Structure formats: C-alpha cells, structure tokens
Amino acid sequence: MPLSHSSPDSNSECKAWLVQSIPTDMPHLSRVPGVLSTADVFRWLAGNSSKRLDILAQYWQLVAGSDDPRSGDYGYSKTDMLRFGANEGFGVYKAIENAADRNVSIRFLQHSGVYPDYTEEPSNLASGRPNVKNVTLLLSEWWGSGIVHAKVWISDHRDVYIGSANNDWKSLTQVKEVGIYLVGCPTVANKVEVYYDNLWKLASLNVSAYTKTIWDQQWQVTRKVPCWSHFIPSKERCRSPLPYFVEVPHVAGYPVLSDPYMFQMPIQTPGLNYSTLQPQSNYLSFAPPELLFGKYQADEQAWVDTIKSAGVGETVRINTMDWLGQSQYLTQTVYWSSLSSAISEVLFSKHAKVKILVAYWTHYINGTDQYLKSLLYSNALCSSSKYNKCSGQIEIRYYVVPGFNLTGPAIQNGTRTGNAYPGYSRVNHGKYVVSNVRAHIGTSNLIWDYFYTTSGVSFGTFHPGIVLQLQEIFDADWNSPYTVPVEPLEEGHAYSS
Template identity: 70%
Template sequence: MRRVLLYAFVLVLASLSLPRFVDSSDRCKAWLVQSNPTDMPELPLIPGVLSTGDVFQWLANNSTRSLDIIAQYWQLLASPKDPRSGDFGYSDSDLQQFGAHLGSLVYKSIDSAANRNVSIRLLSHSGVYPEYTKEPSDLANGRPNVKNVTLLLSKWYGSGIVHAKVWISDDRDVYIGSANNDWKSLTQVKEVGIYLSGCSQIARKIKTYFDNLWRLASLDSSVHTRNASDQQWLINRTVPCWSRFIPSKARCKSPLPSYIETPNVSPGYPPLSDPEMFNIDIGTLPRNRSCQETQPSYLSFAPPELLFGKHQSDEQGWIDTIKSVVEGGTVRINTMDWLGQSQYTNPTVYWSSLSSAVSQVVFAKNAKVKILVAYWGHFIPATDGYLRSLLYSNVLCSSSSVQSKCFGQVEIRYYMVPGFNKTGPAVRNGTKTGNLYPGYTRVNHGKYVVSDVRAHIGTSNLVWDYFYATSGVSFGTYNIEFVLKLQEIFDADWNSPYVVPVQEFGQDV
C-alpha cells in the first residue's frame, strides 16, 4: 500500500512539471505564409510556403458562417488618382507590374462572402491618413450581416494602435502574421505569417481576444481608464482601470468577458510559469519527421490588459523563445523595427527585455544570435545605436575572465529591399518625383524569432509600445517542421545579396 501511495505521489509531481495543455480532436493543418516583393530575382522561393494573397482569398471564399478580421488599416484597392496616397500618379501598367490586382481580388472575396450572407466583423484602427477606413465602411454599408468598428487604443493608453493582423474564418481557419490589409503587403513588402486550417480550438481562443477588442470599442474609455504610476517602467501613464499596474484597492473589475486573473504582483504582470499550451497534432505537408509525438503550440497577446485564461503576454512569448535555444545553438530574429526604448510615450521608457535575453543566451548558452532588421525609407535613426550596443555583448563575451569561457556571438544585418529609397507617389504637385515604387513599400516587415526547437510568429515590432500599449497576436510552436521551415525562410534572407552587416562602435568603414 505504501508503495502504491508513493507511486501516485511521484505521478502527481511529474504532472505538475509538465506544460498545461488544452486537448483537441481537430484535424488541424498549417502552413507558413509569405509575401515577397517583386524585382528581387536573387531571393530564392521556399518550397511549401504559401502566398499571403492566396491565403486571404481562401479564408474569405471558404467562409460559410463567419469571418472576423483585425486590421491596422485598409487599402486593398489601389488609389492612383488620390493625391494624398502613396499610389498617386502611377499608371495602370505600373500597378499591374506591382501586382495591385491581387489586393482587388482579396477585396472582392470579402465582398462575395458578404453577399453570401456570411456574418462579418471588421475591426480596425482609425485615423490613419488618408482614408484607410473607407473600404471596411463600404463593405458594411447597407448590409446588416457586416459590422465595422474602429478602435483608438490611444484613448486607453495615451498612445498605441490596433496593430494585429488576424483573420478568423468559420471559427476554425486562421491567419496570424505581419501582412496588413493592403495590396502592397501582398506584392511589395516582405511579410511572414501562419495559416491554420481546421484548428477550431486555436481559432476559438483567438476569437476570445477579438471579442475583447470588440468590447473595448464599445466602452467609454474616459470611465474605464486611470492614470497609473507604473513602477515597472518608472513613468506615469494612462491604462485601463483593471490594469495590474494600478494598486489593487484602486483597481476596477474588468468589463471584458474573459480576462486573466493573476496573483497580486507589483509592479505589473508576472511571467507565467505554466502558460497554456495546445496539445494538437498540427499536420504539415510534406510530413518529413520520423517522430510522431505531438509537439505543443501556444498563443500570446498584447497588451497585457487583454490577456485571458492562462495565455502569456507577447513579450514573454518572444523572450521564452530566445531562451529556448540549446547549448551552442542559434537564435534567428527577424523584425522591421528594433528599439531598446519606447517610440511614442512621453517620457521615454528604457526597455531592455529582449536585449537582455539575447545577451543572456550568448553568455549562459554560448549561443549565436542572428538579427535581421529592416533598413528602409522610414528607418528610425535611434535604431543603429541600440543595435551597436547589443553587439558590445561580443566584446564582453570574448574578454570574459571567468573560469568558463564565453563563446557566444551576436551578428546583426540590415535588410535593404531594392528600391527602398525610391518609394512614394510618382507625382507630387504636378511634378514627377522619380520614385519607382508606391509609398511605404520595399521593406522587410515580418516579425518572428526561431531557435533550434521553437518558432514564434507575431505581429509586433520590437519596440516597448507594441507590447504594452498596442494590440498584437503571436502563434508559437515546438513543431520541428515549422522550426526548420522558418529557419529556411530566415536563412534565405540572411544569405541574400540584400543584406549588409551592422558594424560595432568604432568599426565604421
């Protein structure tokens, strides 16, 4: 009897150390999704990776009951006659060459779903110049089955936007990634995402996040916000009244139907030791691995006031993926922007979370960390200083005098899509500009990190604001096929002729 009790006790302890799983019987399949700009002949195509424009059309055309879309802004239809647009002045033949017709096909697929009486909800940021809410408004006009709302997160946080890019079809098929609802995101911007088909368990969780944003859009922010003394980031800022950055006695009950309940921890939100994992066998084609064991996947969200259940914050998802690297292994990070600070808050927040994680794996695990950052027409000048300071980890590592030597390394490269410095309207004030491509194009816009064992695909730039005041969604997985495929996407860019190394301080040519 004593032996039986001891055995049962060991089983309980073992179960407590395992990740928390949500079971599902779905026949879930998934593919990585990518957009590659035109006129990049030396960039190899990755087999088995789908086109963003195709996936958007499939999601809309295959929807029979519901279609929910989160978008920062809309410009699926080109605007060459609008002088306020970055498309202005380009000819029909130019637009055809740019691939603008693909955006029109996506728009028509949503319009067709609306005509089939599919229940459609469109949630966007508002106020982006010039008229980036016109298309969802037109889709909803006169159709009771199509609802369109805009959400200004700046009213809730003092800054921030709806930045997530998410499609949910029939509560079972999902896109999460970096691509905006913009024709240029399909053919003139590098994007990376994931398409999940038949994954209702995952889709329902993402829909809960969508519902929370939708609910936020209907609430009076003046009633549901407070000015908080944020002791984690040492600033005063506006936050929702249920935020963990507010002392517990002054905190209100969350009006959101699903919201995370964490222990009282000051300041802010603690990382979860057992974030929720999905024990779903995600099918991939072709299926190459010999190991048939199910590998866990997860979701992460931003900002933290919109978390629910046991899902982790998006910041934790990024950090945990970096730290998942094996001894002597490699972490690959791809982003448009990287700042060790906030971009839009006043005063500025110093943010070292990701930089610290990178330096930690360089020292503790002798890891190699490769970082790709976009260099484009709207490059943030402060980026260079932060990237160079991160490279100083190499100096500290190589000069380490402790008994166990450090052999890790950070390597950073700028990604320059050809034509990045020739973007904007073709005509301005009646004069030809000499620009070769529409505005806000020719940029590496994907946001992901992949270690040897874990892949994390998101919607957030690597800047403080995107994790604490801006909506973002990420999907992560230990599925080795996705890990290897995402590494392949990164390596194709890293080894292309379109990158240049970032130099350490004092090493300028």
Template identity: 70%
Template sequence: MVKRVLVYVVVWLLACLYLTRVAESSDRCKAWLVQSIPTDMPELPRISGVLSTGDVFQWLANNSTRSLDIIAQYWQLLANPKDPRSGDFGYSDSDLQRFGANLGALVYKSIDNAANRNVSIRLLSHSGVYPDYTKEPSDLAYGRSNVKNVTLLLSKWWGSGIVHAKVWISDDRDVYIGSANNDWKSLSQVKEVGIYLSGCSRMAREIKTYFDNLWRLASLDASTHTRSVSDQQWLINRTVPCWSHFLPTKARCRSPLPSYIDTPNVSPGYPSLSDPEMFRTDIETLPRNRSCPEPQPSYLSFAPPELLFGKHQSDEQGWIDTIKSVVEGGTVRINTMDWLGQSQYTNPKVYWSTFSSAVSEVVFSKNAKVKIIVAYWGHFIEATDGYLRSLLYSNILCSSSSSVQNKCFGQVEIRYYMVPGFNKTGPAVINGTKTGNSYPAYTRVNHGKYAVSDVRAHIGTSNLVWDYFFVTSGVSFGTYNTKFVLKLQEIFDADWNSPYVVPVQEFGQDV
C-alpha cells in the same frame, strides 16, 4: 520476452492506424508558413511549401460559410492612383499591374463575395490612419446587416498605441496571424511572414476571444474605464485601463471584458507565467508524417497585458521565452522591421532592455549564436543603429571573459535588410511634378516579425519596440513543431544569405 515485444509493436501499429483513419475522416489541424515577397527580388530563393499571403487571404474569405472576423491596422486593398493623398498617386495602370496591385482587388472581392453569401462578418480596424484607410470596411458594411464594422482608438485607453494586430478568423476554425496588413502592397511589395492554421478550432476559439475583447473595448466609454498611474515598473506616469495590474489592488475595477486574466497580486504589473497554456494539438505539416509521435506543443500570446485572458502569455514573454529556448551552443534567429531599446511614442521615453538582455544572457549562459535581421528602409528609425551597435558590444564582453574559468563562446551578428528600391518609394507625382520614385509609398521593406531557436518558433505582429507590447494590440503563434521550426529557419537563412543584407558594424569598425 520477444513475444511480449511483438504484441506491443502490433498494438502500437494498430493504434497509429486507427488514429490516422480517425484523423483522416475528420478535420485535422494543419499549418503552413505564409510569405509575401516583393517584386524585383530575383536573387531571393523561394522556399518550398510556403504559401502566398494573397492566396491565403482569398481562401479564408472564399471558404467561409458562417463567420469571418478580421483585425486590421488599416485598409487599402484597392489601389488609389488618382487620389493625391495616396502613396499610389500618379502611377499608371501598367505600373500597378507590374506592382501586383490586382492581388488586393482579388482579396477585396473575396470578402465582398462572402458578404453576399450572408456570411456574418466583423471588421475591426485602427481609427485615424490618414488619408482614408477605413473607407473600404465602411463600404463593405454599407447596407448589409450581416457585416459589422468598428474602429478602435487604443490611445484613449493607454495614452498611445494602435490596433496593430493582423488577424483573420474564418468559421472559428481557420486562422491567419502575421505581419501582412490589409493592403495590396503587403501582398506584393512588402516582405511579410505569417502562419495559416486550418481546421484548428480550439486555437481559433481562443484567438476569437481576444477579438471579442477588442470588439468590446470599441463599445465602451474609455473615459470612465481608465486611470492615471505612476507605473513603478517603467517609471513613468501613464494611462491604463482601470482593471490593469499596474494599478494598486484597491484602485482596480472589475474588468468589463468577456474574458480576462485572474492572477495573484504582483506589483508592479503582470507576472510571468511559469506554466503558460500549451495546445497539445497534433499539427499536420507537409509533407505528411505517417509516424505516431507525441504532439508537439503550441501556444498563443497577446498584447497589451490588460487584454490577456486565461493562462496565455503576454506577447513580450512569448518572444523572450523563444530566445531563451535556444540549446547550449545553438542558434537563435530574430527578424523584425524595427528594433529599439526604448519606447517610440510615449513622453517621457521608457528605457526597455528586455530583448537586449535576453540576447546577452543566451550569448553568455548558453554560448549561443544570435542572428538578427532588422529592416533598413525609407522610414528607418535613426536611433536603431545605436541600440544595435550596443548589442554587438556583448561580443567584446564575451571574448573578454577568457580570463574567467568558464569561457564565453557566444556571438551576436546583426544585418540590415535592404529591399531593392527602398530609397525610391512615394507617389509618382507631387503637385503636378514627377518625383522620380519607382515604387508606391511605405513599400520595399522587410516587415516580418518572428524568432526561431533550435526548438521553438514564434511568429507575431509586433515590432520589437516597447510600445508594441504594452500599449498596442498584438497576437503571436508559437510552436515546438520540428518541421515548422526548420521551415522558418529556411526562410530566415534565405534572407540572411541573400545579397540584400549588409552587416551592422560595432562601434569603431566603420569602413
């Protein structure tokens, strides 16, 4: 018996050694968390092993040899202090240096250098952002046959919505997914969180499929490929692509996209996947683990649902499944810029209780603690406060269940994140008069979008508002990788315990 065990151990060690050597001699799928931290936040602890967004963007461009695909909401990597329409207007060169504007110029130069190396580059952006946020990709493409630039107006396809995903794909193997825009301010004046995947060819190819679907939309005539539908799930009339599952079966067209989802008829809308595709890829994180464990699964999710393909989840389901993955008595951490229990841009409004219901469910069914950070900044949505306070009412309902046989011990805590200077942003000069603003417009905000339970991490590009999941482009990466989960918890906890957050009070508890 002892001899048999020894033989098993030797075989196991040899197998691990062999796999390690094979892995070291070939590309390994590696992952790092990525952050941007605004200047002038000295009391926010830095987390070891987390990369800088500006560095990652430069690496992706500088190391590309064949292809570089970028999805961006808008571009302003180069500061415009002399343009009266710009939020940078009126700031001096020394101001811009102090703000870290040079990081954007370095990223722009890295893309320009890749174009000069004859790398095949595709740039896809939202169309129509004021004042002139498509100039930089147009300049990069001008006179270069290897650089293609398109803009896409999703409102032509869904009635509202924008290209909001922030994705870089280099050589079909290295990827960035996260909250950072192609804007110098996203590198040094906005709190951002993302994921950098290196050598992850299989996942990169899937994300590129999503890119190809968006690219195809940009070349199609939306007027011939859209329909009006009485949406029975959200109880509104709205515009959708003609292959949408929100349309009756007989009214649908065949999808013109390179890849699309083929699901059984479910009315209304798209079904939740009980067994979404998981990547059984061994993602290496630092410090390296020399053991030989079973690879921990990872996944991708996408929005809106009409752009789904294969067996990937909708982005909404990816978020919800992460919240519900919390263990009994465990903790879910959620970070977002916006939280709204309705749509923001549709008319009429959609009531959207999906996220608040998921939070209440784990509080009651799993006695979970749910911690939520929401940004409070210069463009805060006032309706947010009412929805967050109503979510805190779960605590009262939970405690009132003490008379029931199975007591509820769960709890919701919510804090607003206030980056110093959030109320002093905008141009330095308007109509020749100094404004007293200390930072450029649309900065000093916690912009990350992620959730992490005890066992699962989810990093996305979407704010927690209905529009971002049903009419706006979004991409998320999720994983059960233990080290990744713990590191994302560290990032959240650093913010949660910092002096930059204040608690949201329940109704009737205002001081």
C-alpha cells in the same frame, strides 16, 4: 460561457502552412518550397467562409489609389500597377465582398486607418449590409498611446491567419511579410476569438469610466492604463468589464508565468517534407497584458522564452522591421531591455549564436543603429575576462529591399518625382523568432510600445517541421545579397594608466 464551438477531438485534422509575401524585383532571393503566398491565403479565408469571418487590421488599402492625387500610388500607369501586383489586393477585396454578399456574418475591427483612405474600405463593405459590422478602436484613448496593430483573420471558427501582413495591396506584393495559416484548428481559432471579443467589447465601453492615470512602478513613468490593469495597486483596481480576463491578487504588473497554457495537439504540415502525427506543444500570446485571459502569456514573455529556448551552441534567428531598446510613442520615454537581456544571457550561458535581421527603409527609425551597436557590444563583453567561458556571438544585418529609396507617388504637384515604387513599400516587415526547437510568429515590432500599449497576437510552436521551415525562410533572407552587416562600436580604451 464556453470558449469552444467544437468537440475535443475536432483538431485531429489541424493543418499549418507558413505564409510569405515577397516583393517584386528581388530575383536573387531564394524561394522556400511549400510556403504559401499571403494573397492566396487571404482569398481562401474569405472565399471558404460560410458562416463567420472576423478580420483584425491596422488599416485597409486593398484597392490601389493610382488615380487619387493624395495617394502614395498616384501617377503610376495601369501597366505599372499590374507589374507591382496591385490586382492581388483587389482580388482579396472582392473575395471579402463576395463573402458579405453570401450573407456570411462578418466583423471588421481596426485602428482609424491611414491617409488618405482611413476606414473607407471596411465602411463601404459594411454599408447597407446588416451582416457586416465595422468598428474602429483607438487604443490611445485607453493607454495614452498605441494602436490596433495585430493582423488576424478568423474564418468559420476554424481557420486562422496570424502574421505581419496588413490589409494593403502592397503587403501582398511590395513588402516582405511572414505569417502562419492554420486550417481546421478550432481550439486555436476559438482562443484567438476570445482576444478579438475583448477588443470588440473595449470599443463599446466608456473610456473615461474605465481608465486611470497612474505612476507605473515597473516602468518608472506616469501613464494612462485601463482601471483593471495590474500596474495599478490591487486595492485601487476596478473589476474588468471584459468577457474574459486575468485576476491575480497580490501581484504588481504581469510577471512571467511558470507554465503558460500550451495546446497539446498534432499539426499536419502539407507544405513540408517533414511529417509527424505526434502531439506538439503550441501556444498563443497577446498584447497588451490588460487584454490577457486564462493562462495565456503576454507577448513579451513568449518572445523572451523563445530566445531562451535555444540549446547550448545553437542558433537563434530574429526578424523584425523595427528595433529599439525603449518606447517610441509614450510621452515619457521607457528604457526597455527585455529582449536584449535575453539575447545576452543565451550568448553568455549557452554559447548561442544570435542572428538578427532589421529593416532599413525610407521610414527607418533614428536611434536604431545605436541600440543595435550596443547589443553587438555583448560580443566584446563575452570575451572581456579570462573568467568568461563564453563563445557565443551576435550578428546583426540590415535587410535592404531594392528600391526602398525610390518610393512614393510617381507624380506630385503635377511634377514627375522619379520614384519607382509606391509609398510605404519595399521593406522587410515580418516579425518572428526561431530557435533550434521553437518558432514564434507575431505581429509586433520589437519596441516597448508594441508589447504594452498596442494590440498584438502571436502563434508559437515546438513542431520540428515548422521550426525548420521558418529557419529556412530566415536563412534565405540572411544569405541573400539584400543584407548589410551592422558594424560594431569602435573599440577603444576608457582610460589609460
């Protein structure tokens, strides 16, 4: 079965823009020229679709619910909602609805959604429209935990959005998001479609016939996995029912690929002063690994490789909402050091500077600070011995969007709450890493579950202009008054002699 809908030279006009959402009421955050807004990109993807539109989402809340007592938007006035930018979400919803009414073939695939709407919006869009298909996929039935978490749009097999923005009006104007918009790039779009098709197929399979509970030797836990997983000994695996899959005999788990597939193609960047028609190396990575195909790398490897791509004395910039050196949702806790080890390695061997931005917000995860402090301790280890020729440094800051502690409904149980912004808003939600030579833009938080039980998609590139602009986005956040340093562990002596 061919993976491409296009001729080999059809990527000659491939264009890319970086995409942001910036919350309202952040006047001291510098804007980066040439970066598009998420709301515009979503409207364009739907509005420009003539044949096909695929949307992969965690949940939908594009239409605000200020009249619904169950909603985190409840109780805010029409003036408030207009000031918050809720109309942007309605505009995206209408653009999708218009595409459906133009008889565009549309597929929605998502997790079960969130309270109180769940899957109401995609269900309404599919209702009475045979050209619109709507599927809910529960990855926890396959992996014991995990959700559909990727945020991907694919239009007409050519145009793609990959990034952190959910199908939620707040993701357009009340949450800090980062993504990439690729236009006229059928080769990339078609490979993302393969991943989408694998998820679509998964939703139609009998879970009990295709899952096993196993002892995972790599992660030292008992857990549920698809029966074709490489975490199962080769003689006990089933053949994958997915259209495209990886089959490597005599391998336990999913080892690092020595030469993961790269798209060698030029990408035009109209939003940048930088211009080159030279072919650049670009790639896609996916999670969880059981959904990999061909020579595409697991998302964890792509994050690690990007960190390790840093040159001697150069800087690595990492942005995430959540960071934990462990699992979050698995019954047995997994210890996970993949990213922290990569960071410490470039600190020691390459004298790299590593800057990390982590969100601090209403739903901040307890335990985050301890893991961040343990990572900062690498600075002390770096200079701990006269034998160490180590001059690298790790800096970590919390990104604090103003108003994060005043979020939720304006009215609850008939009483004014004093909240100033809707629930689940006012947070830095982007997920990316950029070295001096490589940019990686993804959909996953930096916690074990997001790489091994949760769906995720990333786009990466060595394009110098995209690398530079992503650095500028990070630096604008880092240098803003909205960040607070994470303090290192207090130094002391373990014993005295």
